[in-house]
Structure formats: C-alpha cells, structure tokens
Amino acid sequence: MSRLPLPALLLSGYLNSPPRIPLLGIVKSANHAYGAALAGHSTGTDGGCRGGEESIAVFVRGTSGIGRSIAESFARHANGRGRVLLVEQNEHAAHAILSSTPSSSNTKSQFIPCDLANSTSLSLCIDALSTLPKINCLILTPGCFSLYPHSDANPSSKDRQVDSKLMVHYYARWKLIHDLASLLEGATALGEDGKVLTVSRPGWGGRANLYDLGLNRTYGAIAASLQMPTYNDFMIESFALLHPSLTFINAYPGFVRTPLLSSSPTLRELSSYPFPVPALAASLVALAEVMTYPLSRSAEECAEWMWRGVWSSSRASNGKYGENVKGYFPSYMAEKIVDVSGKVKEKHGAFRLGAYGEDLGAQRSFGTEDARRMVWEHTGRIMGA
Ligand SMILES: NC(=O)c1ccc[n+]([C@@H]2O[C@H](COP(=O)([O-])OP(=O)(O)OC[C@H]3O[C@@H](n4cnc5c(N)ncnc54)[C@H](OP(=O)(O)O)[C@@H]3O)[C@@H](O)[C@H]2O)c1
Incomplete structure (x- = not known):
C-alpha cells in the first residue's frame, strides 16, 4: 500500500478514515488487464468478455479535462477494440481526439453534437444515441463554473426554467440516463457490463433544499455547488432501484x-x-x-483512479478486476448498500466513490428517502419524463 500524499491526507481527514489505496502503477496494470477483457481479448484478467465483441462507451463531454482523459484511457486500455462515442459541442476537438487515440482503428467511433443546456439539442443527441445496439458504459463529466444564475440558458425555450449550470451538472445527466437505460440493460442482458459514471462531488454536498427544488429562488454559486452532488447521489440511488441489473456510480475526481x-x-x-x-x-x-x-493531480492520473472505481464497482460480478495483477489487493464489493439516509439496504447497484475510486458508503451523504423521492418527481416534471 502506498503512503498517502498530502492532498489525500487532507481529503481523507475530511471524509473520515483514510482510504486504503494501491499504487498508481498497479492500478494502471489492473485497468489495462480489465480493459483487455472488456475488449474481448483472451488475455483479460477474467478471460471473459465483459464488453462482448465490442465494448461501447459513451462519453458525455470527452474533449476536455477529466472527460477527455477518461475517454483516452478507455481507448488505450481497450487497445482500439472499444467503440468510443463523444458527445460534444466542439466537433473539431472531438475529431482530433478520435483520430489520435487507438480507437481510431474502430471505424464506428463517432462524434455526436450536443449542447446539454439546450433541451432540443439534448433530445436530438438522445435520438442519435438510441440507434446504438447497446451501451456498456455511459460516462457523464460535463461541467461549468459560473458565479451567476442562468448565465447562458437559452431564453427562447422551456430551458428558461433551468439554469444552464444545473442542466449540465444534473438535469441533462438525469435525462440521458433515463432515456438510455434500456440500452445499458441491453448490455447486461448479454452478460456484459452496463455502468453509468457521473462525476460530481459526493461527500462535498449539502442537504437538499426541499422548499426550492431547482433553486429558482435561491440560486447562487455556493448553493448550486452544495445541491448538485446531493442531487447526483439521489439520482444514482433512484435509477439503481429502477434498474437493478445496472451499476450507477457517483464519483469525486479529486482536485x-x-x-x-x-x-x-x-x-x-x-x-x-x-x-x-x-x-x-x-x-x-x-x-x-x-x-x-x-x-492537485493531472487529469490522466484522475482517469486511472476513476476507471479503477468503475471497473471494481459492480452489483453482480465483482472480484475479477485486479485479480492476477501483482501487488493489487481486492477492492470492495457491493455486499451491502447504504442509502442516502445512512440505512443499510438490500444490495443494489448505487456506489459513491472517492478520489481513489474507493467506496465512500454513506460518508457525508445528505437526505432522506422522502427527499430522494421529491427530487425524483421534481426532475421528472422538469425534464418532461
Ligand atoms: N477539476 C476538478 O478539480 C473537479 C473537482 C470536482 C468535480 N469536478 C467535476 O468534474 C466534471 C468535469 O470537470 P473538468 O474539470 O474536467 O472541467 P472541463 O475540462 O471544463 O470539462 C467540462 C466540460 O463540460 C463542457 N460543457 C459545459 N457546458 C456544456 C454544455 N452546455 N453542453 C456540453 N458540454 C458542456 C465544457 O465544454 P466547453 O469547453 O465547450 O465549454 C467543458 O469542456 C465537472 O462536472 C466538474 O464540476 C471537477
């Protein structure tokens, strides 16, 4: 086990007990081995094929920062056999990435245009994604930092109701999962992985303001940054209950x-x-x-920890990731799930992960079952679902 660097010590102090983490190099090896298995290479750790003939991964915003590194890392580990779909605003950047990664050998990798803050654009993007045969991984990393509310919301549509930052950090993510869950279930029906990663800040949120869901009256940069992680926690809990064969992860990427x-x-x-x-x-x-x-850490390093979290979190078939990789110790399994109110519940597939891909359980989670239900109903109304 590695000695924790200073940022990890600071973070773990905030999040209670220090995480037990392997060395980054060992995690990279474990990721590479699992990626090979995902892509159907016979040398994979479990000798199996967690992604079938062709693992399909959708990256919602993969040309910048964390999303870009996670997408590039996937393409590298799957060694060109994974199919990468980049949902982007910037076509030029998307094509540059697709042609510079090993995924370029997969001619079905593609770019899908989308402005997540615009509901029409979002619907068109979902229509395009709905033609896929299945989805193995849906990776949600869009984000923007804005001090002001509604700074670039589209005033000519129903988006007027929702601040663009909240759209990007929560509502659009919810809609994508909601409308694409059947394709993820298509993957699990074949015995493959069907996983969703939403990157926010689990453990750094606050209690949901049930008197102003959507922050129409109380929007502020701080209020938004406290509510969005909690909304994302509620989101993965609710979807995991609805889709028990899928794995939903809300992860904190670190600084x-x-x-x-x-x-x-x-x-x-x-x-x-x-x-x-x-x-x-x-x-x-x-x-x-x-x-x-x-x-801080680089986005490339962050990507490896995030894949560790995604590939070692599973409701049904954990225990394969990291196996046979020298120096790797087994990570957690979904033996039990702690819900938003801290109660231990029956096993289902919602995980809150920390900066090293480690399980946070219910540490610094906020809310109750009632709050989760209210946020779910509010979101359904807003997103017309
Ligand atoms: N970096 C950190 O330390 C940190 C810590 C905790 C959580 N996070 C979260 O991690 C996620 C990724 O952040 P990052 O650091 O990788 O930032 P980033 O490099 O800026 O990536 C976020 C991307 O989201 C895109 N985006 C913003 N509005 C969009 C819209 N309306 N439609 C489509 N795409 C849109 C941005 O595209 P454009 O470039 O075209 O505007 C941007 O490239 C964010 O949700 C962030 O809050 C980051």
Missing part, C-alpha cells in the same frame, strides 16, 4: 488540473469588461492554479 476555471462562462463574461478587469481576473486564475498545483 484535478483542468480548464474548468479558466474556461468558465464567468471568466468569459469578465473578458468584455474594460481594462484592467479581464487581465486581473485571468491573472488571479493563473495565480490560483500555480498556488494549488501541489495539491
């Missing part, structure tokens, strides 16, 4: 060096202010990035 802050809508808005506001804002962001560098 990762990405363009999240430097490309934020708030910073873009500030760039239209007179001198010296834009220069000052950009300098402050650059300074913050330099000062926090020692506490």
